Amino acid sequence: MLHSIDKMITAMLDPLHKEVREHRLLIDQQSVQIEELKANLVTFEKELYDVKDMAKLLNCSTDNVRKKYIKTGKIEAFMPDGSKGYYIAREEFERVTSVVKTKGAWAL
Numbered sequence: 001m002l003h004s005i006d007k008m009i010t011a012m013l014d015p016l017h018k019e020v021r022e023h024r025l026l027i028d029q030q031s032v033q034i035e036e037l038k039a040n041l042v043t044f045e046k047e048l049y050d051v052k053d054m055a056k057l058l059n060c061s062t063d064n065v066r067k068k069y070i071k072t073g074k075i076e077a078f079m080p081d082g083s084k085g086y087y088i089a090r091e092e093f094e095r096v097t098s099v100v101k102t103k104g105a106w107a108l
Helices: 002-040 051-058 062-070 090-102
Strands: 048-050 087-089
Touching (some): 048 090, 051 062
Antiparallel strands (some): 048 087
C-alpha cells in the first residue's frame, strides 16, 4: 500500500518537476538577454564629456582619442578658454556612441 501511494505521489509530481525545469530554462535565457541589454544600455547624463569618457567608449588611451579622433576631425571637441583639456558635447558623444555600438570604432 505504501508503494502504491509513493507511485501516485511520484506520478503527480513528475509533471510539476518538468514544468519547473522548463521555467528554470526560461529564466536562464531571460537572464542572458537581460545581461545583453544591460551591456548595450547607454545613458547620457552629462552635457559635456571629457576625453576620459571618450577613451572608455573607444577602448583606447586618452592620447589616442586626442591624436586619432579629435585632431583629425573624426570627433568634434572643443577646448574652453583657460582649460587644458578637450570636451565633447552630449550630441557628439551620442553620435559616436551609436556608431561604436552599431559598427565599431573603426567606422568613425
